[in-house]
Amino acid sequence: MTHSLTVARRLLATVLAFPAGLLAQRPADITPSVVLDRHTLGDIQVDRVGQRIAFTVTGPPKGDFRDTDIWVYDRARQEARRFASSPKSDASPRWSPDGATLAFVSDRGGSRQLYLMATAGGEAQVVTEQKGGVGNIAWSPDGSRIAFTGRDPVPAEEEAGIKEKKDARVVERNVRPERLWIFDVGSRSTKSLTAAPWSLSEIAWAPDGSRLFAIASDEVNAEKETERFVEVSADSGLVRPLQQPKGPFGGLGVSPDGRWLSYTAAPVDGPSPHDLFVIPVDGGEPRNLTRALDRPISSVSWIDARTIAIAFDEGFSTRLARVSLDGRVDTLPALPVLPSGGTPAGGGAVAFIGQSTIEAPELWLRDASGNAQRLTSINGRWRERWVGATEPASFKSFDGKTIDARIIKPAGYREGTRVPLAVLVHGGPTGRWADRYENWGQLLAARGYAVLYPNIRGSSGYGHAFIESNRADWGGGDFKDVMAGVDAMVARGIADSTKLVIGGWSYGGYMSAWAVTQTNRFKAAINGAGLSDLASEYGTEASAIYDRWFFGTPYENLKEFIESSPITYIKQARTPTLILQGEADPTDPIGQAQQFYRGLRHYEVPVEFIVYPREGHGIREEQHQLDLLGRVIEWFDRWTGASVK
Numbered sequence: 001m002t003h004s005l006t007v008a009r010r011l012l013a014t015v016l017a018f019p020a021g022l023l024a025q026r027p028a029d030i031t032p033s034v035v036l037d038r039h040t041l042g043d044i045q046v047d048r049v050g051q052r053i054a055f056t057v058t059g060p061p062k063g064d065f066r067d068t069d070i071w072v073y074d075r076a077r078q079e080a081r082r083f084a085s086s087p088k089s090d091a092s093p094r095w096s097p098d099g100a101t102l103a104f105v106s107d108r109g110g111s112r113q114l115y116l117m118a119t120a121g122g123e124a125q126v127v128t129e130q131k132g133g134v135g136n137i138a139w140s141p142d143g144s145r146i147a148f149t150g151r152d153p154v155p156a157e158e159e160a161g162i163k164e165k166k167d168a169r170v171v172e173r174n175v176r177p178e179r180l181w182i183f184d185v186g187s188r189s190t191k192s193l194t195a196a197p198w199s200l201s202e203i204a205w206a207p208d209g210s211r212l213f214a215i216a217s218d219e220v221n222a223e224k225e226t227e228r229f230v231e232v233s234a235d236s237g238l239v240r241p242l243q244q245p246k247g248p249f250g251g252l253g254v255s256p257d258g259r260w261l262s263y264t265a266a267p268v269d270g271p272s273p274h275d276l277f278v279i280p281v282d283g284g285e286p287r288n289l290t291r292a293l294d295r296p297i298s299s300v301s302w303i304d305a306r307t308i309a310i311a312f313d314e315g316f317s318t319r320l321a322r323v324s325l326d327g328r329v330d331t332l333p334a335l336p337v338l339p340s341g342g343t344p345a346g347g348g349a350v351a352f353i354g355q356s357t358i359e360a361p362e363l364w365l366r367d368a369s370g371n372a373q374r375l376t377s378i379n380g381r382w383r384e385r386w387v388g389a390t391e392p393a394s395f396k397s398f399d400g401k402t403i404d405a406r407i408i409k410p411a412g413y414r415e416g417t418r419v420p421l422a423v424l425v426h427g428g429p430t431g432r433w434a435d436r437y438e439n440w441g442q443l444l445a446a447r448g449y450a451v452l453y454p455n456i457r458g459s460s461g462y463g464h465a466f467i468e469s470n471r472a473d474w475g476g477g478d479f480k481d482v483m484a485g486v487d488a489m490v491a492r493g494i495a496d497s498t499k500l501v502i503g504g505w506s507y508g509g510y511m512s513a514w515a516v517t518q519t520n521r522f523k524a525a526i527n528g529a530g531l532s533d534l535a536s537e538y539g540t541e542a543s544a545i546y547d548r549w550f551f552g553t554p555y556e557n558l559k560e561f562i563e564s565s566p567i568t569y570i571k572q573a574r575t576p577t578l579i580l581q582g583e584a585d586p587t588d589p590i591g592q593a594q595q596f597y598r599g600l601r602h603y604e605v606p607v608e609f610i611v612y613p614r615e616g617h618g619i620r621e622e623q624h625q626l627d628l629l630g631r632v633i634e635w636f637d638r639w640t641g642a643s644v645k
Contacts, residue, residue, distance in 0.1 A: 026386060027386045027388075027411035027412070027445075027446040027447075028446065029385075029386065030385070030386055030442060030443060030446040031443075032439075032443065032625070032626045032629035032630050032633075033626060034385070035437075035439045035442055035443060035629065036060050036061060036439070036622070036625055036626070036629075037060050037381075038060060038360060038361070038379060038382065038437070039057050039058060039059055039060070039360075039361065039378050039379050040057075040058045040361055041055055041056065041057055041058075041353045041361045041362065041363060041376075041378065042055065042056050042058070042340075042341060042353060043055060043056045043091065043092065043093065043341070044341045044343045044351050044352065044353065044363075045093050045094060045095055045343070046095075046343050046344065046345045046346070046351055047095045047099045048095065048097060048098075048099055049099065049346060050075070050344075050345045050346020050347065050349065051074065051075050051076055051346075052072055052073065052074055052075070052095075052099070052119070053072065053073040053075070053345065053351050053363065053365075053375075054070060054071070054072050054083065054093035054095065054102060055070075055071055055072075055073070055093070055353070055363055056068050056069070056070055056071070056090075056091055056092075056093065057069050057070075057071050057082075057378055060622075061620065061621065061622035061625060062622055063621065063622055063623075064614075064620070064621045064622070066089075066620070067087070067088070067089060068089040068090060068091050069082050069083075069084060069085040069086075069090055070082075070083045070084040070085075070090045070091070070093045070102070070104055071083055071376075071378075072102075072119075073363055073375050073376065075345075075365075078375075080363065080375065080376045080378075083102065083117070084102070084104055084106070084115075084117060084124055086106060086108035087108070088106060088107045088108040089106065089107055089108075090104055090105075090106040090108070090115075091104065091105055091106070092104055092105040092136070092137055094137055094138065094139055094146075095119075095139070096139055096143045097139060097141060097142065097143040098143055099119060100118065100119055100120070101116050101117065101118055101119060101143075102116075102117050102119055103115065103116050103117075103137055103139065103146055104117070104124075104137075105134050105135075105137060106124070106126075107133075109126060111130070111131070111133045112130075112133040112134050112135075113126050113127075113128045113129070113130060113133070113134055114126070114127050114128040114130075114134050114137060114146065114148060114183060115127065116185075127183060127188060128148075128183060128190055130150045130153075130181070130190075131153030132150050132151035132152050132153045132154075132176065133150055133151060134148050134149075134150050135148065135149035135150055135151070135178060136148060136149045136201070136202065136203055138203050138204060138205055138212075139205075140205055140209045140234070141205055141207055141208070141209045142209055143185065144184065144185055144186060144209075145182050145183060145184055145185060145209075145234070146182070146183045146185065147180060147181070147182055147183075147193075147203055147205065147212055147234075148180075148181050148183065148203075149178045149179065149180060149181070149200050149201070149203060150178065150179060150181055151176045151177070151178050151179070152176045152177060152179065152196075153176075154176070175199075175220045177195075177196045177197065177198060177199035178199045178200050178201065179192055179193070179194050179195065179198075179199075179200070180192075180193040180194045180200050180203065180212065180214065180232055180237070181193060182234065192237070193232060193233075193234070193237035194232060194237050194239060195237075197218040197219065197220075198216050198217070198218050198230070198239055199216060199217055199218075199220075200214040200215070200216040200230075200232075201214070201215045201216070201227070202214060202215045202250065202251075202252040203252075204252050204253060204254045205234075205254070206254060206258045206281075207254070207256060207257065207258040208258060209234060210233070210234055210235075211231050211232060211233055211234055212231070212232045212234060213229060213230070213231055213232075213242075213252065213254055213261060213281075214229070214230050214231075214232060214252070215227050215228070215229060215230075215249075215250065215252050216228065216229075216230045216239070223544070223545075224545070225247065225248065225545060227244070227249075228241055228242065228243060228244035228245075229241075229242040229243050229244070229245075229252070229261060229263075229279070230242055231281075242261075242279075242281075243279055243286070245263065245265045245277070245286065246265070246266075246268075246269070247265055247266045247269060247270055248265065248266065248270075248271070248272055248273055248545070248546075249263050249264060249265035249273055249277075250263065250264060250273055251263050251264045251273065251297075251299075251300050253300055253301070253302055253308075254281075254302070255278075255302055255305050256302055256304060256305045257305040258281065259280060259281055259282075259305070260278045260279065260280060260281065260325070261278065261279050261281060262276065262277070262278050262300055262302065262308060263276075263277055263278075263279075263300075264276055264277065264297045264300065265277055265286075266464070267288060267291060267294075267464055269549070270464060270467065270468075270549065271430055271467070271546050271549040271550065272296075272430050272460075272546070273296070273297070274296045274297070274460075274464055274467075275288050275289070275290045275291060275293075275294075275296075275297065275464075276288070276289045276290045276297045276300060276308065276310060276323060277289065278325065287325075287327075288327075289308070289323050289324075289325070289327045289329075290310070290312070290323060290327075290329060291327070292327065292329070293312060293321075293329050294463045294464060295312040295313060295314050295461065295463065296312060296313045296460045296461060297310050297311070297312050298310075298311045298312060298313055298318060298340065299311040299340065299341055299342055299343075301342070301343050301344055303322065303344050306324055306325050307322055307323070307324055307325075308322070308323045308324075309321075309322055309323075309342055309343070309344050309350065310322075310323055310342070311339060311340065311341075311342045311352075313432065313434070313460055313461040314461055315404050315432075315455065315461050315462065316390075316404065316406060316432075316433060316434050316435045316455070316461075317334065317338060317434070317435060318338050318339050318340065318434065319331055319332065319334065319335075320332045320335070320339060320342045320350060320352070320366070332350075332366070332370070333370055335354065335364075335366065335372050336354075336356075336372055337354035337355055337356045337359050337364065337372075337435075338354065338355055338356050338434055338435045338436055339352040339353070339354055339364070340352060340353045340354075340355075341353050345365060347367075347368055348367070348368030349365055349366060349367050349368055350365070350366045351363065351364070351365050352364050352365075352366070354372070354374065355436050355437070356435045356436065356437075357387065357388075357389060357390045357408075357435055357436060357437055357438075358387045358389050358437075360379030360382035360383075360437070361378075361379060362374050362375065362376045362377065362378060362379060363375045363376040363378075386411070386446065387437070387442065388408040388409070388410075388411065388441070388442055388445035388446065388451075389408065390406035390407065390408050390435065390453070391406065391407055391408075391409065392405075392406060393405040393406055393407035393452060393485075393488075393489070395454075395484055395485055395487075395488035396484065396488075397457075397477070397480060397481045397484040398477075398480045398481075398484055399477070401457070401481075403454055403455065403456060403457070403481050403484065403485065404454075404455045404462070405452060405453060405454040405455065405485055406433065406435075406452075406453045407450055407451065407452050407453070407489070407494070408441055408442070408445040408450065408451040408453075409445070409450050409494070410445050410446075410447070410448045410449055410450055411445060411446050411447075411448070413450070415493075416493050417493075418493060418494065418495060418496040418497075419448060419449065419450050419494065419495070419496055419499075420448065420449045420450070420495075420496055420499035420500075420501065420636070420640045420642045421449065421450045421451075421452060421486065421489050421490075421494065421495035421496065421499065421500050421501070422440075422441070422444050422449045422450070422451045422452070422501045422502070422503065422636060423452045423454070423482060423485060423486060423500070423501070423502045423503075424438070424440060424441055424451060424452070424453055424502075424503055424504055424508065425454070425456070425482065425502070425503075425504035425507070425508035425511040425512065426453075426455070426459070426504065426507070426508055427504070427505055427506035427507045427508050428458065428459070428460070428506070428507045429458035429459070429470050429474070429478065429507045429550075430458065430459070430460050430467055431459065431460060431507070432455050432459045432460045432461045433453040433454075433455055433459075434461075438453070439629060440503065440629070440632055441453065443629060443632065443633055444632075444633070444636065447633060447637070447642070448642055449501075449636070449642065450489065450494050450495060452485055452486075452489055454481060454482060454485040456470075456477075456478045456481035456482060456485075457469040457470050457477050457478050457481055458470025458478055470550070471549070471550055472550055472551055472552075472560055472564075473564075474510065474514075474534075474550065474551075474564045475511075475514045475518070475563075475564045475566075476564075478511065479511065479514055479515065479518065482502070482511065482515065483519070483521075486500060486521070497521075498523070499523055499640040499641075499642060500521055500522050500523060501522055501523055501524045501525065501526075501636045501639070501640060502515050502516075502522050502524075502525050502526075503525065503526035503527075503528070503632065503636075504526070504527075504528060504530075505528035505529050505530075506528070506529050506530065506587070506588060506617065507530075507531075508528065508530070509526075509527040509528040509529050509530020509531070509580075509588070510527075510530045510531040510532075510566070511530075512525045512526060512527045512528075512530060512577075513525075513527045513530045513531070513532055513566035513577075513596055514566045515575075516566075516573045516574075516575035516577055516605075517566045517568075517569035517570060517572050517573050518569065518572070520574050520575060522575050523575070523576070523639045523640050524575065524576045524577070524578070524635055524636050524638070524639035524640065525575050525576070525577045525578070526577070526578045526580065526632060526635060526636075527577055527578070527579045527580070527593070527596065528579075528580040528581075528628075529580065529581055529582060529585055529587070529588045529593075529617055530566075530579075530588060530592065530593070530596070531565075531566075531588055531592050532565065532566045532567040532592045532593070532595045532596035532599075533565050533566075533567045533592065533595055534547075534551065534554070534561040534562075534564055534565045535554035535558060535561040535562065535565070536591060536592070536595070537588065537589070537592055538551075538553065538554050538561070539554070540589045540591055541586065541587060541588065541589060542586035542587060551564070566596065567595055567596060567599055570596070570599035570600065570602075570603065571599075571603055573599070573600060573603060573605050574605060575605070576605065576606035576607065576635075576638075576639045577596075577600055577605065577606070577607045577608075578607070578608050578610070578631060578632075578635040579593050579596060579597050579607065579608065579609045579610065580610050580612070580619075580628055580631070581593040581609070581610065581611050581612065582611075582612050582614075582615030582616050582617060582618070582619060583611050583612060583613050583614065583615060584613075584614060584615060584616050585615070585616050585617045586616060586617070587616070587617040588617065590611065593609065593611075594609075597609040606639075608631075608635070610627075610628075610631060612624045612627075612628070
């Protein structure tokens, strides 16, 4: 897009007001290809003495692939280096107990296999030939064995049938379980420990190496939660069921003394894990350690036999804390960036991936004195790119409840000037907006839009009661929160009431679809992977367990499903709508988009329906992402007249 001389001058004035490090790039230079040019970091693993930190670095999308490499930061040398790299993906780095070897999983040979590499240097060696591939991996405490999960290969007769198009399958029967295997480092031999019907996901060794703990299921059933904790003998493979927490749970950990299992789960009832729990390995009742904290726990690591390091989400931020077995929570001072993957690094230090709206992801370390330092510059070029900073924009909703929000004002914004406003709604609904870079908003802010990020009721990070306030009320209080935010931005003199737009993905797409059937105030809407008919969504999505918490089932509560479905009110829609959908989406199947598109077409509402082949719930391929981001800009510009020529 070209820019008028007036706007160009305004943008230049804005750039001149930014710190010197940001002068290298103007807002006008922020394009879809630029916002995708970022590396993501994750899976922090600290060696036993806390001197080396392994982590993964995933590059920008290239074609239909994103390359992942393993890096290691050496605290003594104060340098980071790429440790394992290949044209494919190297992931899941795990230090041997003595620190001499790093195990990891790679598909450099075709399928995901287990590799070992000496930390002193040398070539990586593949040590498994699993036809079904390798999943999670974990070193035994003495370093003599590596446990891993792996699916059974497709049976030969079934594989032959697929080639001959004899590929009918029985749903929930032709599912290959994820078995537990043991690789012996000394003999280089592999043996299977478990068999069907058991299928394991997360695994962790007991400190004495005699057994493993796992989250496992012996029943494939998409209609109910069947996973539980089990104990597996490291010699015989005997599986002994332990406890089955209520509701969804995850994040298995084992205390250093082997007495406790840790995990996250909802406090009593809920759609997603929230609080930190421990249960005695030898039996006993679960203990909620963070009930008083009442914030969702995002990472868990044992420090010693009585203390656990956690990260918890609080509004737009994330905090680090230490939790004792008696439930005492010691919250650490706030950090200058949003942390994730907080991992103890010895001597009271914590390693984490740090980022914010204006800081690209890097490896950080908080020392025992509380000083936080960025250790890497993998995304260093982003310190010279224009980024729209967020500002607090909280507002009162219809019932007096304060809704936390942030706003990015457009490049070159002058106070008192009314500009187009884009309201973006997050996914979930138990998701949240946080202090991190978001592509749609940055592209729009660079082009003259104010962008509002409201954490409406149902969002995570404000306590479990706030999540519950959205139960069986989609399109109710949450939508009123959205509109209260719009009214607040108009009242504050920021938003042009004639140039309002709304967009989102998943639940955010649902909220956009709902909005266009409830109000004509928006000039345009974007429905990304949204929901239009909650009853048919329930019957066609891969698993309805999450949605069931909100509405029950349509077999008993059909009226509630109908009343909260945008398609029910489609004849009221007048707003031009762009529908974006992955063709192979199992979470919000393409039928949801098709129904809404057909309804809008029937009532002659301006609509475009874009389908991305091969894509699931998230759009991953490079050209598809570029296409999508370009359409977001063009669609809003077209209907607001906000495009700058």
